[in-house]
Amino acid sequence: EYIADTQVLRQVDKETYFNQLLQSVFQTTHISFVNQFYKPSLIKKRIKMQKKQKSGIWAKLKYAVAVVSLLGFISLVDACKDDNTSSKAKKVNKETVKDDNASSKDKEEIEIKQVEESDVEVAFQFIQNPPIYPGCEGKKGKALKDCMSKKIQKFISSQFDTSIASDLGLSGERVRISSVFTVDKTGKVSNIKVRSKYKELENEARRVISKLPRMKPGKVNGQAVKVRYTLPIIFKIEK
Numbered sequence: 001e002y003i004a005d006t007q008v009l010r011q012v013d014k015e016t017y018f019n020q021l022l023q024s025v026f027q028t029t030h031i032s033f034v035n036q037f038y039k040p041s042l043i044k045k046r047i048k049m050q051k052k053q054k055s056g057i058w059a060k061l062k063y064a065v066a067v068v069s070l071l072g073f074i075s076l077v078d079a080c081k082d083d084n085t086s087s088k089a090k091k092v093n094k095e096t097v098k099d100d101n102a103s104s105k106d107k108e109e110i111e112i113k114q115v116e117e118s119d120v121e122v123a124f125q126f127i128q129n130p131p132i133y134p135g136c137e138g139k140k141g142k143a144l145k146d147c148m149s150k151k152i153q154k155f156i157s158s159q160f161d162t163s164i165a166s167d168l169g170l171s172g173e174r175v176r177i178s179s180v181f182t183v184d185k186t187g188k189v190s191n192i193k194v195r196s197k198y199k200e201l202e203n204e205a206r207r208v209i210s211k212l213p214r215m216k217p218g219k220v221n222g223q224a225v226k227v228r229y230t231l232p233i234i235f236k237i238e239k
Contacts, residue, residue, distance in 0.1 A: 119226070120220070120225055120226070121182060121225070121226040121227070121228050122218065122220065122225055122226070122227055122228070123227075123228050123230075124145070124218075124227055124228060124229045124230070127218050127220070127225075127227055128141075128220075129218055129219040129220070130144055130145050130148060130218045130227060131148065131183040131187060131215040131216060131217055131218045131227055132144065132148070132215055132216035133147065133148040133151045133152065133213070133215050134151075134213050134214075134215065135147070135151060136148055136151065148215075152212065152229075152231065155208075155211075155212060155213075156208055156209070156231070156233060157235075159208045159211060160204060160205070160208050160233070160235070161204055162235060162237060164200050164201060164204050165201065165235075165237045166237055167200075168198055168200060168201075170198075170237055171237045171238070172236075172237065172238070173236065173237065174234065174235075174236045175196075175201065175234070175235055175236065175237065176196075176232065176233070176234050177194060177195070177196045177201055177202070177205045177232070177233040177234075178194070178195045178196070178232055178233075179192065179193065179194045179195070179205055179206075179209060179230075179231045179232070179233060180192075180193050180228060180229065180230045180231065181193070181209055181228075181229055181231065182226050182227065182228050182229070183215055183217065183218065183226070183227045183229060184217070184226050185217050185224040185225065185226060186214075186217060186224075187214045187215040187216055187217045188214055189209060189210060189212045192206050192209050192210060194206050194209075205233055209231070
């Protein structure tokens, strides 16, 4: 209908044509708007459509310029992303080539440097070259670890003042003290942490552990590292 209306209005006056449409719809020659013309209807839409003004050439040009500008902006953003991705890829490729060309000696030096810079702390049960307690020289692997553990236990037993537990009324009881400490890169004991139900026993355990002799430090790739040692202290005071 819209296309047909447009064709007719090229030859007929708008007002005359609109009256003809209304007369045809309402079946009358005398138009009275007491009819329900306010309701949505096809005839109403047809009249509104023919009264609309067509967009001028400048309005069309504005839309065209806006579309071209938007497309150009999108292309620019995509180009920037591609450049960044390309730069990152080149950087990764360059680093990969450099790493592949590095000699085994260079790689070993890098690993040692990483250990130094990270200040890593290794658990005693996982380290392959543990600290060497005085008197355990010449032993290796598991034998060296067992020697160190036995020496530490013997030292703690000989130095710990069990009378403190008696004073606390713990006679006949099994006493447990949890402790952990670090053998640093110089072989000294540091960062001692102790936990017990009784403050007095914590202080005594801390005192004894701090008196442990200096050891040869543990090593990773030939480089001295910190080693974390867990030490449970368990004893029973006889009545």
